[in-house]
Amino acid sequence: MMILGVGTDIVEVERFKDKPELCKRFLSAKEFEYIDKFRFKEEHVAGFWAAKEALVKALNDRNFNFSEISVLHDENGKPFFEGVNVDGRIHLSISHERKFAVAFVVWEK
Numbered sequence: 001m002m003i004l005g006v007g008t009d010i011v012e013v014e015r016f017k018d019k020p021e022l023c024k025r026f027l028s029a030k031e032f033e034y035i036d037k038f039r040f041k042e043e044h045v046a047g048f049w050a051a052k053e054a055l056v057k058a059l060n061d062r063n064f065n066f067s068e069i070s071v072l073h074d075e076n077g078k079p080f081f082e083g084v085n086v087d088g089r090i091h092l093s094i095s096h097e098r099k100f101a102v103a104f105v106v107w108e109k
């Protein structure tokens with residue numbers, strides 16, 4: 001196994017507050033479903049944006065339609081990508097506070 005790429009991104013949560021049109025451009029239906037249960041949705045939305053930007057950096061490939069990729073969660077809440085077709089494995093970590101969200105992606109093969 002070797003690491004082929006890493007990517008990270010930080011975003012301001014405020015950018016995603018009450019921005020339904022922006023959200024429609026990069027969130028998948030499954031992500032809308034996930035954020036529905038949270039009161040401060042924008043923190044999660046910002047995390048998903050950061051995750052997708054970090055993915056672009058890790059793969060060094062801009063050729064993604066963000067709304068066709070989903071950040072999903074396993075039974076423990078750990079996030080992972082669905083809809084990314086690459087050779088190897090993608091690891092994803094997300095964190096957010098009230099003002100900022102960050103994500104880190106590792107591409108391993």
Ligand SMILES: CC(C)(COP(=O)(O)OP(=O)(O)OC[C@H]1O[C@@H](n2cnc3c(N)ncnc32)[C@H](O)[C@@H]1OP(=O)(O)O)[C@@H](O)C(=O)NCCC(=O)NCCS
Pocket residue numbers: 043044045047076077078079093094095096097
């Ligand atoms: C899961 C946990 C690490 C999340 O940390 P947090 O500081 O609450 O929240 P953060 O903003 O840093 O991270 C939130 C993100 O972590 C990710 N996450 C959640 N559960 C996760 C898990 N089991 N593994 C990896 N990532 C996880 C998610 O992507 C989540 O964001 P999202 O729901 O918007 O996608 C934390 O809630 C936890 O369970 N800690 C265990 C340690 C503990 O309980 N300590 C208290 C001892 S007194």
